[in-house]
Structures are given as C-alpha cells and as structure tokens.
Amino acid sequence: MASSSTVTQETTAEEDLAFWKGRIEREPAVVLELWRAAFRKRSGRSNIDNTELWTITIAISFLSQAAGSGENKFVNGRPWAEPKTARVFAALRKNGLCAVCEEIVKQPDFFDLFLPFTIAVLDIIEAICVLELWLPVVDVSEVKSLGECVTRSLWAHKDYFLEGGPILDAPPEYGGQKEFSVRLRNTVVDLLAPFLFELAHKQNWGAQDDLRRIGLFCWLHTEGNEADILPTHIFKPILPLDTKPDPSMIDMERGPLSEVIRFTTEEAVPTYGAEPILRRLCQTLRAPWIVDAKLVALMQGVSLPILDAKMNAKLASTGLLLAWRDAVDRQFRDGTDVTSNWQVLDYTLQVFSVITIDVPIADGSAHLVRECGVVELVSRAVRMYPELGASEKGSALKECLRSISAYKKFAAAMNMRSGKNTLRKTFKQQMHREWYPTLQYLRSQSRSNIGTEKLLLAWDDFGKAVGLSEEQEKAKHAREAKKAAAERAHHCAWKECRFNEEKHPMPTTLRACSGCGVARYCSRECQRKDWKTGHKIDCRRLREAEGAFV
Ligand SMILES: [Zn+2]
Ligand SMILES: [Zn+2]
Numbered sequence: 001m002a003s004s005s006t007v008t009q010e011t012t013a014e015e016d017l018a019f020w021k022g023r024i025e026r027e028p029a030v031v032l033e034l035w036r037a038a039f040r041k042r043s044g045r046s047n048i049d050n051t052e053l054w055t056i057t058i059a060i061s062f063l064s065q066a067a068g069s070g071e072n073k074f075v076n077g078r079p080w081a082e083p084k085t086a087r088v089f090a091a092l093r094k095n096g097l098c099a100v101c102e103e104i105v106k107q108p109d110f111f112d113l114f115l116p117f118t119i120a121v122l123d124i125i126e127a128i129c130v131l132e133l134w135l136p137v138v139d140v141s142e143v144k145s146l147g148e149c150v151t152r153s154l155w156a157h158k159d160y161f162l163e164g165g166p167i168l169d170a171p172p173e174y175g176g177q178k179e180f181s182v183r184l185r186n187t188v189v190d191l192l193a194p195f196l197f198e199l200a201h202k203q204n205w206g207a208q209d210d211l212r213r214i215g216l217f218c219w220l221h222t223e224g225n226e227a228d229i230l231p232t233h234i235f236k237p238i239l240p241l242d243t244k245p246d247p248s249m250i251d252m253e254r255g256p257l258s259e260v261i262r263f264t265t266e267e268a269v270p271t272y273g274a275e276p277i278l279r280r281l282c283q284t285l286r287a288p289w290i291v292d293a294k295l296v297a298l299m300q301g302v303s304l305p306i307l308d309a310k311m312n313a314k315l316a317s318t319g320l321l322l323a324w325r326d327a328v329d330r331q332f333r334d335g336t337d338v339t340s341n342w343q344v345l346d347y348t349l350q351v352f353s354v355i356t357i358d359v360p361i362a363d364g365s366a367h368l369v370r371e372c373g374v375v376e377l378v379s380r381a382v383r384m385y386p387e388l389g390a391s392e393k394g395s396a397l398k399e400c401l402r403s404i405s406a407y408k409k410f411a412a413a414m415n416m417r418s419g420k421n422t423l424r425k426t427f428k429q430q431m432h433r434e435w436y437p438t439l440q441y442l443r444s445q446s447r448s449n450i451g452t453e454k455l456l457l458a459w460d461d462f463g464k465a466v467g468l469s470e471e472q473e474k475a476k477h478a479r480e481a482k483k484a485a486a487e488r489a490h491h492c493a494w495k496e497c498r499f500n501e502e503k504h505p506m507p508t509t510l511r512a513c514s515g516c517g518v519a520r521y522c523s524r525e526c527q528r529k530d531w532k533t534g535h536k537i538d539c540r541r542l543r544e545a546e547g548a549f550v
Contacts, residue, residue, distance in 0.1 A: 020059035029095040061120040068127030098142040111157040129195035151210035161185040189218040264305040274310040278318040285323040292337040299347035316367040325372040353406040379434035386445040397451045411466045435463040436473035493519035494526035516542035
C-alpha cells in the first residue's frame with residue numbers, strides 16, 4: 001500500500017497527461033463527468049490547488065487543438081484531422097463537451113480561477129468552432145448556445161484584456177500580469193474571435209450585439225497591429241461584410257444594416273466616443289496592405305456607421321476623410337484588381353455626397369473640396385462609367401448622377417458667396433481643370449449608350465451651374481496646353497531628374513513619350529523610372545486630355 005501511494009505522488013505531469021489522454025479515448029463520457037465534477041469542486045486560484053481539473057483540462061485542450069489545427073490532413077479539399085484524433089474528439093462532442101464548456105464559461109469566476117485554465121478552455125472552444133465550420137458533426141444548436149455564452153462572458157470580462165486590468169496573480173511563468181493580458185487578448189482576438197464571427201454569420205446566432213461589442217473592443221485595443229489582425233474579421237460582427245448585398249441589406253429600417261447603425265449610434269459611440277473610433281479607423285484605412293477586395297470590404301463596412309450624426313461631425317477634424325482619400329489613391333496606384341477600383345470610388349462618392357448634402361459646408365464639403373480633391377474624384381468616376389461592365393452600369397449611373405447633383409447644389413451655395421471667397425475660387429479652379437476635358441471625353445464615347453448620354457447632359461449642366469462656358473473653357477485649355485507644352489519641351493518629366501527643374505542644355509526639344517506625346521524625357525532611364533512610379537496611370541489621362549484640343 002505504502003509503495004503504491006509513493007508511486008502516485010511521484011507521477012510526473014506528463015504521465016498524468018498521458019493517462020488522461022488514454023482515458024479520454026476509452027471512456028469519453030466518464031472523463032467529461034470527472035471534468036465537470038473537478039470544476040464544481042474547484043478551490044483557490046492556482047493549478048496546484050486544482051491538479052485534477054488542470055490535468056483533465058489540458059488533456060482535452062491538447063486533443064481538441066490537435067483535432068482542429070495544423071496537424072490536419074486535407075480530404076477532398078477539407079481539413080480532416082488524423083482519423084483517430086478526429087474520432088476521439090467527435091466522441092467528446094457527442095458526449096456533451098459543449099455542455100460542460102458552457103457550464104464552465106457561465107460561472108462568474110471563469111476568468112478569476114487561474115488564467116492558464118481560462119485560456120485552455122478558450123482554446124477548446126476555439127477548436128469546437130473551427131471543427132464546426134469545417135465538419136459540422138453533431139448539433140448546431142449546441143455550438144450556437146456555447147458561442148452565445150462565451151461571447152457574453154468575454155464581454156462581461158473585457159477589462160481583463162487590458163493592461164492594468166483585474167488580473168493580479170498571473171503566474172510568473174506566463175510573464176506576470178502584463179504578458180498575461182496580452183496572451184489572453186491574443187487568444188481571443190487572433191484565434192477565437194474570427195471563428196466565432198464566422199460561425200455566428202453562418203448559423204445566424206442571436207448574440208450579434210455581443211459579437212459586435214467584442215469585435216469593436218478587440219479592434220480598438222490592438223492599435224497599430226494592422227498586419228496581424230484582419231479588419232474583415234474584426235469588422236464582421238459590427239458590419240456584415242461577408243453578406244452579399246441583397247434587398248434586406250438595403251432596407252435601413254429592418255435589415256442587418258439597421259442593426260449596425262443602431263449599434264453604432266446607441267452603443268459604440270456612447271461607450272468609446274466618436275473620435276477614438278475614427279482615429280483608429282484612420283490607421284486601418286492607411287494600412288498599406290489593405291487594397292483591392294480588402295479595401296472594398298472595409299469601405300462597404302464603415303460607410304454607413306461613419307455617417308452617424310456624432311461621427312459625421314468629426315470626420316474632417318480626425319483626419320478620417322483625408323485617410324479615406326489617401327486610401328483611394330493607394331487603390332488606384334497599388335491595386336491589382338480593376339473592378340475594385342470602381343467599387344472603392346463608388347463607396348467614396350456615396351459617403352462624400354452624403355456629407356456634402358447633410359453636413360454644414362464649413363465642416364463637410366469645404367474640407368472635401370479643399371483637402372480631398374472631391375471634384376477630381378467625381379470627374380474620375382464619370383470618366384470610368386463608359387468602360388464599366390453592364391452589371392455595374394446601373395448603380396454606377398445612379399451614383400454619378402447623385403454626386404453631380406450634390407455638387408450642383410454646392411455650386412449654387414457657392415454662387416451666393418462673393419467672387420473673392422477662397423472656397424468658391426478653389427472650387428471653380430478645380431472645376432476648370434476637370435469639367436471641359438471630361439465633357440470632351442464623354443462626347444468622344446459611344447453615343448449609343450443611353451447612360452453615357454444622361455451623364456453627358458448632367459455634366460454639361462454641372463459646368464454651367466458653376467458658371468463655366470464651353471467656348472471660354474476650350475480656349476483656356478488650349479492656351480494652357482500650348483504654354484505647358486512649351487515649358488515641357490526642355491524639361492524632363494521624371495521629377496527626380498535634375499532637368500526636371502533645370503532647363504536641359506540641348507537646343508532641340510526632348511523626346512516625348514509615345515503613349516501620350518505629352519511627357520518628355522532626357523533619357524530612357526528617366527522614362528522607365530517615371531513609368532513605374534505613376535506615369536503608367538497618368539499617360540492615358542494625358543492622352544485623353546490632349547485629344548480634347550485636337
Ligand atoms: Zn531626366
Ligand atoms: Zn505617356
């Protein structure tokens with residue numbers, strides 16, 4: 001007897017673990033009951049006080065993670081765990097793994113017991129979500145109920161994710177309290193949350209608001225971490241990004257968007273304030289890797305929430321509109337997907353024209369005209385229209401006409417001001433640059449398209465509303481083009497070349513780009529560099545602009 005008790009005491013943690021792993025395979029139901037019982041008997045706040053609870057927990061956690069992670073093989077394109085692990089995990093699920101997890105997560109002291117335990121349980125739940133997404137095995141409602149519980153519990157303990165939160169006795173092997181809150185946050189933000197969000201959308205969970213709260217919270221508290229966190233995941237609970245637009249989406253009164261708007265106005269803004277949210281959004285918009293589909297998804301997601309009254313008032317002062325405008329430029333410069341170009345422009349015009357109409361000029365459109373070059377954006381959209389695919393043309397025409405009409409109203413307001421008013425002058429200058437070339441471009445496009453015709457009429461009207469006359473504009477542009485051509489003739493267009501500023505000593509004119517005939521270069525080297533850094537895009541526009549005067 002004595003010797004056997006000595007053996008038990010000397011059993012190492014690894015042997016304990018091996019023992020429980022074996023037992024899970026043989027008697028999953030029994031282990032789950034023992035786990036539940038050990039949890040109910042929990043005492044103190046360390047793993048030493050709760051040896052059995054801790055050992056069973058990590059045994060289940062190891063097995064769950066093996067079943068739900070990188071050790072997977074792929075079968076028919078779907079991940080499939082090593083058969084034995086998968087079978088054992090399925091047996092745990094069948095015998096009530098979700099129910100035990102739910103009971104544990106529901107207890108108010110779940111986050112206070114000892115944090116390695118909390119994290120191990122969250123890891124188990126993550127594995128349940130992952131496997132549910134890949135291979136729905138047992139019962140949807142079980143996972144849904146567990147998911148709703150865990151989101152509620154996470155939200156109730158949100159302070160624990162913050163440095164200086166109530167975690168006081170994090171064990172030294174985890175680096176103390178600060179390290180621990182970081183670890184806990186990573187577990188939730190990087191691992192658990194994305195899967196929770198995905199499942200919640202797939203299975204239409206009820207706890208949407210709890211998910212949105214956690215999403216917003218995680219995003220706000222991971223500043224400058226754009227490279228590690230997918231905004232599409234973080235935004236998903238706040239904004240139904242993965243939902244294909246359908247009629248209910250557009251229904252602001254009842255659809256998912258109405259929930260997003262309500263959440264923004266009633267919760268997000270009152271809890272965190274409009275400014276911190278917008279400043280955080282500036283960072284996300286400026287992340288260099290957010291282009292193409294990612295940028296479209298982001299803009300789609302935030303375009304309505306930022307039009308909330310309190311946010312709307314801070315769009316200029318927080319730098320959000322500038323960050324937005326820079327993101328548009330990044331898309332056109334770095335994007336590889338042409339259809340995204342249009343979509344980005346489309347969301348931008350939607351947001352900008354609402355601001356122009358709804359916000360006092362001083363806070364809204366003045367900033368858009370002065371700092372964000374909005375006239376050029378509207379002009380760009382109008383020029384893109386003739387080339388869009390048939391499926392995009394319908395909504396694109398509506399958006400272009402809406403923007404033109406918004407800025408026609410703005411023009412009317414400007415006409416009331418004195419001719420010396422600087423905003424009025426800036427606006428007119430921009431219109432001067434854009435209006436006539438775009439008008440000519442539209443005329444050059446096929447007249448067989450009724451949309452292009454409508455746009456042409458609206459654009460023509462727009463210029464007249466600003467007080468531009470076609471004859472005068474044509475003459476002005478021709479004069480300017482001639483003057484600019486004379487200036488360009490002896491200067492290299494590559495802005496870093498010394499002959500960009502300085503006049504080239506060669507008596508004859510420099511060689512022109514064969515694409516546009518406008519840009520001139522002193523050498524092939526300069527031309528190559530300019531092409532790579534932007535002329536590739538400008539070339540076509542310059543050619544079209546030149547065409548307007550021929
Ligand atoms: Zn040069
Ligand atoms: Zn060119």
